[in-house]
Amino acid sequence: MGRAIFFQLFQLLRIQGDKLKIMKIITRTIAIKNLKKYLGHDLRKLALEHGITTYETGRQNKGWKGLILERLAGLQTNVSKAPNGLSWELKSVSFHEIKGQLVPKETMAITMINPTELKVHSFLESHCWLKLKSIVFCAVMWHGKNSESSELIKVASLDFAEDDELIKEIKADYDFIREKLIKQGFEALTGADGKWIQARTKGSGHGSTSRAFYARTGLVKKIFEIAS
Numbered sequence: 001m002g003r004a005i006f007f008q009l010f011q012l013l014r015i016q017g018d019k020l021k022i023m024k025i026i027t028r029t030i031a032i033k034n035l036k037k038y039l040g041h042d043l044r045k046l047a048l049e050h051g052i053t054t055y056e057t058g059r060q061n062k063g064w065k066g067l068i069l070e071r072l073a074g075l076q077t078n079v080s081k082a083p084n085g086l087s088w089e090l091k092s093v094s095f096h097e098i099k100g101q102l103v104p105k106e107t108m109a110i111t112m113i114n115p116t117e118l119k120v121h122s123f124l125e126s127h128c129w130l131k132l133k134s135i136v137f138c139a140v141m142w143h144g145k146n147s148e149s150s151e152l153i154k155v156a157s158l159d160f161a162e163d164d165e166l167i168k169e170i171k172a173d174y175d176f177i178r179e180k181l182i183k184q185g186f187e188a189l190t191g192a193d194g195k196w197i198q199a200r201t202k203g204s205g206h207g208s209t210s211r212a213f214y215a216r217t218g219l220v221k222k223i224f225e226i227a228s
Contacts, residue, residue, distance in 0.1 A: 095142060
């Protein structure tokens, strides 16, 4: 009996080991390289080729862009964490044309705010910074609501040294918001604060009490400009 159990455990460990050997680790660098192969391609067409529904059921699958971008990046599932602990996140940002220029259509959510953590964490040890520096930003063309096309137009990441001027300014925004929280309380945080990032309500209705860090459209635009 003991020998049989030992043999079964041995077989199970060998199978798991084989799975890890064939599992391809997709780092952020590889993901960006893979995504750039599809610049200018229509994401909706690619989604249909991968069996991802967009509007075919009569209702929009709101997550279809994220799903197809994950596939194009090299991920087989929507889990963007590699076995060795490397992690990153994809964010699609809609761009539209105004006066002949491509600009972000809206702000971009970074992460929810935990007031307790915000009080004690400096910017470089914050979840906000951890998220920002791990994001792979994907600019996609917006042609209107329920449009039948949406091209991938640019891929970028926030790859700066920690003494970069832009990071200093983002840090200044974070420090201001953090100080305001400490002195005036959570309810005092509004979207009016911050040059590059803001802390504003997240959720439906005017009675929402939750807050999240958002990248202003100016920051989104700046990230893609620097990556050009």
